[in-house]
Structures are given as structure tokens and as C-alpha cells.
Amino acid sequence: MKKNILIIFFFVLSFGAFGQENLAEVISSLKDKPNLDLTEMDKAFAAFKRDSAAMRQLSEVSGFELGRIFGLNSLGVLARNTSNYKESIRLHQMALKAAEELKHAESIVSSLNMLGVSYRRLDEVRLALDYHKQALSISDKIKHKSESILRSTAVSLNSIGNIYLVLKQYELAEQQFTKSMEIEKKLENKLGLAINYQNIGIIKEAQNKLDAALQNYKTSLEYNLQIKSELGKIICENSIGQILIKQNKPEEGLRRILPTIALAEKLGDKYYITMAKVNSGWALSILKDYPNAEKYLQSGLEMAIANSFNSSTSEAYTHLAYLYESKGEYPKALENLKKKQEFSEKILxxxxxxxxxxxxxxxxxxxxxxxxxxxxxxxxxxxxxxxxxxxxxxxxxxxxxxxxxxxxxxxxxxxxxxxxxxxxxxxxxxxxxxxxxxxxxxxxxxxxxxxxxxxxxxxxxxxxxxxxxxxxxxxxxEKEISLKEELEMMELYVNIESIRFTEKIHYDVIIDESIDTERIKIPSMILQPFIENAIWHGLSNKVGDKNLKIYITNRVKGQISFEIVDNGIGRQKAQEIKENKVSKQNSIGLKLTKERLENFAKNINKEIVMDFEDMVDNNQQPLGTKAIIILPIK
The missing domain is CATH 1.20.120 (Four Helix Bundle (Hemerythrin (Met), subunit A))
Structure with a gap:
């Protein structure tokens, strides 16, 4: 027995010495290599990245600053993967400081991104966004982008997308994920593709497009299985399980989710242990297995609170509220809903x-x-x-x-x-x-x-x-844009101006059927000064309904007419109000617009008309103002 123990002990020592010797050889081969980039280092240290002892040794090597920075960032990732976010942030900040002293752009960008990811895990949206924006700004300034910079750019875009996702800015989020995916496809990076498909699936799920979400999650799972990523498998199985629950298939969802708890515990990642427990409790509560549902939800909640996972905390309270409501325990349900609201507000x-x-x-x-x-x-x-x-x-x-x-x-x-x-x-x-x-x-x-x-x-x-x-x-x-684009901009402008009035502005555009708004070209923002004039001089001081209409017609062949009509107080009354103001500001918008229109017409040897009409009733009381612009068609 003692002999066997000695053999095992000798084997362990020999293996450790062999590992250290290999690490020393890799360090020696890279230490004095010129033009060393992070992609090359990543491949060289691939076998040691998950070994905290090896990375600690690398972070303490003297005379090899790039190796030290790589080791610190790798230790930071290992700390993050075990939910030790404070230690992760400390290590990445040390790496960033060393990279800035070395003035090594790739390492600075990588360290900034790592800090952003760690803060995002803590739902520190503002800090995360700051770090990723800094990383993206530095990457954009580099003319000849290495593979490492391209990967870092993809990480920045993906992380910014995740932040927009938390803030429910789905359109902005999808734009960032799509840009990130284009880079990952060029690099043939299966891990990056898996992450982006997963994130797009989250957007589709939030928009209640469950079939599209499921397809994206399954595509992400395929990539994760190809690269044998246990963490990716955990994330995808939970996401697929969530969709199945929402599709009234809680048993199938539970079969997907429940095994991931053990996998997450094996990795030691508390974030995904929490997620799997909360999702399991959700499925069990729908299946009316209330004791087990409560057990999983309470366990997930305790872990979420202990590690400041605000999003998971909010979800756990939501599902607990549903559970207690199903059991008829309404005071507990209300209490959990209130707590859920509190944690949701911390995020958004x-x-x-x-x-x-x-x-x-x-x-x-x-x-x-x-x-x-x-x-x-x-x-x-x-x-x-x-x-x-x-x-x-x-x-x-x-x-x-x-x-x-x-x-x-x-x-x-x-x-x-x-x-x-x-x-x-x-x-x-x-x-x-x-x-x-x-x-x-x-x-x-x-x-x-x-x-x-x-x-x-x-x-x-x-x-x-x-x-x-x-x-x-x-x-x-652009010097000229289509009439359709101009009208779309004006509608956005009026909508935004309208929110400051008690009575909403009733805005309408009436276009002749013979007019093709996509083919007609006009100078950009040419209607805005007239609309602004109508709102702030005609409608802002009017009590009651506020109407603003634009009539677009073909009066004469080769010309297009715009009539901007408001039911405001009229130009005379507006001028009196303006004269009584202490501060008198003269707008140059209409003057500039006239000069631009004259230049536009001059280029095609045609004349323009720009005029105003005061509209009055039978008693000569003002009914509003009509601005008339006649342009040659281009």
C-alpha cells in the first residue's frame, strides 16, 4: 500500500515538473520574439490557460511583459468563470495598467474588453458600456488590423449588444450582434458564431418570436458541440428549455435544463448554476410539483443574491410569485412581485x-x-x-x-x-x-x-x-434625397416636437396619386424650417386642436408643389407676440433654405417659388398660415 502511494506521489511530481518544463519552454520560445501578437500567444498557451498555477507563474515572469499581461488576463477570466468578479476586475485592471505602460494596443483593447465583460456580469451597465466603447474606439483607429484586433472588435460589438439587450433596445442590440457575426465569419471563429447566434435568439425570444429564437439557439448549440464547449452547452440547453416551457412543453424543457445543474457545478460557474436552478424551479412550478419547484427557486435566489446577479434575482422572484399565486398564497405572491420590481429597477x-x-x-x-x-x-x-x-x-x-x-x-x-x-x-x-x-x-x-x-x-x-x-x-x-426619405424624417421630427405640447399635433400628408415619392429628388431637410416655423410661431400659442397638413401636388408639368398648412394664430399675431418678448432671436433657417433652393433650381435652369399666405374667415379673423413652395422636378 505504501509502495503504491509512493509511486502515485512520484508520478504526480513528475507530471507537475513536466508541465512546468513545457511552460518554461513555451515562455523561452516567445520571450524574445519580435512582433508577437495575442493570437499567437493564445495558441501557444492554449494548454495552460485553464491552469491557474501555470498562469500565475506566467504573470510573475520578469522581462516578458506581454506574457505577464496575458497571464493576468487569463487569471481574471478564471476568476470570472467561478463568479469571483471582484478578483477578476482587480486582475484585469492590473493587466490594463501594464498594457498602457507598455503602450501595446492589442493588450489594452483585450484588457478593456475583459473588464467590460466582468462588469456586465454584475449588471453594472454604465461601466461595462464605457470599457467596451473605449476598446472599440482604440480598435477603430488601428489601420492594419491583426487577427487579435478583429477578435477584440467582435467581442466589443457583442458585449455592447448585450448591454443594449439588458436595456431592451432590441434594434440596436441586433445591429451590434450582426456586425460582430460578420467578423467572426471572416475569422471562422465557431465560438464567436455560437455566442452571436445565442444572443440573436435572446432578442427573438424577447420579441416573442419563439420559433425564430429556437432555431438560433439550436444553431448556437451545434457550434458549441463542434468546439466541445461545456459552458456553451449549458447556456444553449437552458435557452432551448426556456422556449419549450413558453411553448407549453414544461416536461421537455425540464429534461433539457435539469442535467445542466451538475455540468455548471462541475465548472464552478455560479452564474450558470443559478440560471439552471431558477429555470428548473420555473418548469416544476408549471408542472405543479410545488415542493421541488420552491426548493430550486429558493436555492437559485440565495445564490443570485449572494453573488449580486440582479437579473437572475429578478427572474427568481417572478417565478416564486407565480408559484405562490398558483398555491393560493397571495400575500407571499405580492411580496415576491414587489421584490422583483425592486431588482428590475436596479438593472433598468x-x-x-x-x-x-x-x-x-x-x-x-x-x-x-x-x-x-x-x-x-x-x-x-x-x-x-x-x-x-x-x-x-x-x-x-x-x-x-x-x-x-x-x-x-x-x-x-x-x-x-x-x-x-x-x-x-x-x-x-x-x-x-x-x-x-x-x-x-x-x-x-x-x-x-x-x-x-x-x-x-x-x-x-x-x-x-x-x-x-x-x-x-x-x-x-447627400446633396439630394428622395421625397419619401424627406417625409419620413419630417414625421419623426413632428412626433418628437409634439411631445412637448399638452394637445397633440394632428399631422397629415396628402400626396397626389401621380407622384412617385421614391423617384423625385429634393435637397435634404428642405421642409424642416417651414414645419418648425408652423409649429413654434403658429401652433405653439394656439389653444385647442393643433392641425398641421402638407399637400403635395403636380400643378404644372415638370414642377412639384408643397403647401404646408397650419391652423395656428396667424403671422400677424405671432409677430406681435415676438415683439413683446424680451429676447428676440432671428431665425436664419428660412433664408438659408431659400438660398439652397435657388442653387438647386439654378443647376437645372428652373425657377422656384417660395411664398406665405394668411388664411382668414369671412370676418377677417385668422384661420392659420399656408407656406407654398414650388420646385422643379429632378
Whole structure:
């Protein structure tokens, strides 16, 4: 017996020494290698990544900073997988500090993403989003992207999608997952594809598209089985089980979910142990096995609270409320519903919603400022070209006939000044499109919904607001857009302006059947100043029903007519109110619009009409204002 123990002990020591020797060999082969990237390191250390002793040894190696950073991040992942999130964050922060001192972009991006994932597990939405946005920003600035940077970009996009998913921004979430999946397909990364299919399945499940969700979960499971990922199998089986429960197949769902508890316990991942227990309790409560259902739900709840899993805590309270309601224990059911609400608000609170809204607007405004800077550079280039052409033309005038030279110079100057004028107009319109007061008032209105706990209204108008901003920035790059796109933008604009009035604005567009809105091209945002004028000078001071209508007709062949009609207080009364105000601000929107329309018509040798009519009744009392614009069709 003693002999056998000694043999086993010797074997263990030999195996440990052999493992350390192998690790030392790998470190030695990589330590002085030039242009070493994280993908190469990941492959080299693949056999040691789950060995905490080996990774601790790697993190303490002197003279091999990339190895130290890799070891710290690997230890952070191991800590996260055992739900030790504080230790995980500490290790990733150490790795980030070392990467920043080394100025190694790949390691900085990887460390930022790892921190984002750990904070997301703790439902710290704001911090998670910050770290992933930083990682994505650094990746975008790298011209020649390595495989490691592409993988990190995919991780950033996927994690940002998960954050939007928590905040129920499903459209934004799916956009991020789709972008991430495109990168993973190029890299042929089956793990990344499995994760993205799983996440898209979650979106479809949230939208109650259960068949589509089930298909995505099964595709994710296939990829996880191919790469032999036990964790992926646990996640997919639970997701498939949830769908089966929702499809009134709780027995089938339970058969999928129950075995994953043991698998999760084997891995030591408390997050997925909690998820499997809560889901098992849910299925058992539907099957009316109340004692076992309560046992699993209470066990999952205790683990969720102990590890600050707010989402799982909320779900556990939801299913416990259903269980007690089914048993007729209504006070307990109500108590659990209240607790569920408390934890739901920790995830989707006013601060997170406001922060996400600010972040979206900030990101879009940064893009807009970049476009303005680009236009200014083009303007400088035109000035430079003007100066150079003047010199060239003067020189040519000396060599050629004086009269021909002078005529040519005059022609070039006129052409360049026109070009410069168009650029200046576009810059001025770009700046005036996004009125700071409009942005501020819109966000304030959305904030009021949040404060009044009208979350659905807040999310609804926040989505409309972000769509309008994106549409404006997208269309501002085009000199002309289709009439259909212009009308869609105007509808979003009126909807957002309308939320600040007690009486809703009744908005309607009447179009002649002969008009093809997709084929007709007009300058972008050309109707907005007229609509803004009608709302703030005509309708804002009116008591009662507020009506705004746009009539679009073909009056004459080759021309299109717009009539913007409001039932406001009329121009005379609006002018009196304006004169009585202490602060008088003169809008340049209509003036700029007229100049843009004249340039548009000039290019096709046609004239435009822009006029206003005061509408009155038989007693000469104002009935509103009609703005008339007649444009040549392009």
C-alpha cells in the first residue's frame, strides 16, 4: 500500500515538473520574439490557460511583459468563470495598467474588453458600456488590423449588444450582434458564431418570436458541440428549455435544463448554476410539483443574491410569485412581485436610460462634428485652389492674349466662388439642422417620462429621437434625397416636437396619386424650417386642436408643389407676440433654405417659388398660415 502511494506521489511530481518544463519552454520560445501578437500567444498557451498555477507563474515572469499581461488576463477570466468578479476586475485592471505602460494596443483593447465583460456580469451597465466603447474606439483607429484586433472588435460589438439587450433596445442590440457575426465569419471563429447566434435568439425570444429564437439557439448549440464547449452547452440547453416551457412543453424543457445543474457545478460557474436552478424551479412550478419547484427557486435566489446577479434575482422572484399565486398564497405572491420590481429597477433605472441616451447622442454628434470639419477642410482646399488658379491664369494671360486671359480668370473665379458659396451653405445648414434647444428640450421631455416612471413612453420616444438623429446625419452627406426619405424624417421630427405640447399635433400628408415619392429628388431637410416655423410661431400659442397638413401636388408639368398648412394664430399675431418678448432671436433657417433652393433650381435652369399666405374667415379673423413652395422636378 505504501509502495503504491509512493509511486502515485512520484508520478504526480513528475507530471507537475513536466508541465512546468513545457511552460518554461513555451515562455523561452516567445520571450524574445519580435512582433508577437495575442493570437499567437493564445495558441501557444492554449494548454495552460485553464491552469491557474501555470498562469500565475506566467504573470510573475520578469522581462516578458506581454506574457505577464496575458497571464493576468487569463487569471481574471478564471476568476470570472467561478463568479469571483471582484478578483477578476482587480486582475484585469492590473493587466490594463501594464498594457498602457507598455503602450501595446492589442493588450489594452483585450484588457478593456475583459473588464467590460466582468462588469456586465454584475449588471453594472454604465461601466461595462464605457470599457467596451473605449476598446472599440482604440480598435477603430488601428489601420492594419491583426487577427487579435478583429477578435477584440467582435467581442466589443457583442458585449455592447448585450448591454443594449439588458436595456431592451432590441434594434440596436441586433445591429451590434450582426456586425460582430460578420467578423467572426471572416475569422471562422465557431465560438464567436455560437455566442452571436445565442444572443440573436435572446432578442427573438424577447420579441416573442419563439420559433425564430429556437432555431438560433439550436444553431448556437451545434457550434458549441463542434468546439466541445461545456459552458456553451449549458447556456444553449437552458435557452432551448426556456422556449419549450413558453411553448407549453414544461416536461421537455425540464429534461433539457435539469442535467445542466451538475455540468455548471462541475465548472464552478455560479452564474450558470443559478440560471439552471431558477429555470428548473420555473418548469416544476408549471408542472405543479410545488415542493421541488420552491426548493430550486429558493436555492437559485440565495445564490443570485449572494453573488449580486440582479437579473437572475429578478427572474427568481417572478417565478416564486407565480408559484405562490398558483398555491393560493397571495400575500407571499405580492411580496415576491414587489421584490422583483425592486431588482428590475436596479438593472433598468433612470440613470442607465439617461446615460445610454446621452451616449447615443454624443456618438452621433461626434460624427456630425467630423463631417463639419471635413466640409471646412474642403472649403480651405477650394480657397487654396482659387489662389493657385489665380496665379496660373495670370501667367497664362501674359502668354496668351490679354483679353482671353482676363475672361478666363473671371470665369474661373466665378466658378470657384459659386462652389465655395455652396459649401458654405451646406456648412451653415449642417449647423442649423440640429438646433441645440431642440436637442435639449427633446432629452428633457424624455427625462420627464422616466421621472414619471413612464418607461415605455421614454424608450419609444428615445428610439424615435435616435432614428431622427441618424437619418439627419446620414442624409446630410447627400446633396439630394428622395421625397419619401424627406417625409419620413419630417414625421419623426413632428412626433418628437409634439411631445412637448399638452394637445397633440394632428399631422397629415396628402400626396397626389401621380407622384412617385421614391423617384423625385429634393435637397435634404428642405421642409424642416417651414414645419418648425408652423409649429413654434403658429401652433405653439394656439389653444385647442393643433392641425398641421402638407399637400403635395403636380400643378404644372415638370414642377412639384408643397403647401404646408397650419391652423395656428396667424403671422400677424405671432409677430406681435415676438415683439413683446424680451429676447428676440432671428431665425436664419428660412433664408438659408431659400438660398439652397435657388442653387438647386439654378443647376437645372428652373425657377422656384417660395411664398406665405394668411388664411382668414369671412370676418377677417385668422384661420392659420399656408407656406407654398414650388420646385422643379429632378
Amino acid at each position: 433605472n433612470e440613470e442607465n436610460l439617461r446615460y445610454t441616451a446621452e451616449l447615443i447622442v454624443k456618438y452621433d454628434n461626434e460624427k456630425k462634428e467630423s463631417q463639419i470639419a471635413l466640409l471646412e477642410k474642403e472649403n480651405e482646399l477650394v480657397k487654396y485652389r482659387l489662389f493657385e488658379n489665380q496665379r496660373i491664369m495670370i501667367f497664362a494671360g501674359v502668354l496668351l492674349a490679354l483679353l482671353a486671359g482676363l475672361l478666363f480668370i473671371w470665369y474661373r473665379q466665378y466658378q470657384l466662388k459659386s462652389e465655395k458659396k455652396v459649401l458654405m451653405l451646406e456648412q451653415q445648414m449642417m449647423r442649423s439642422q440640429m438646433n441645440p434647444h431642440f436637442l435639449f428640450n427633446s432629452l428633457n421631455s424624455i427625462k420627464l417620462y422616466i421621472i414619471n416612471n413612464e418607461k415605455e413612453n421614454a424608450v419609444y420616444y428615445l428610439n424615435k429621437f435616435s432614428k431622427l438623429i441618424r437619418a439627419i446625419l446620414s442624409n446630410s452627406r
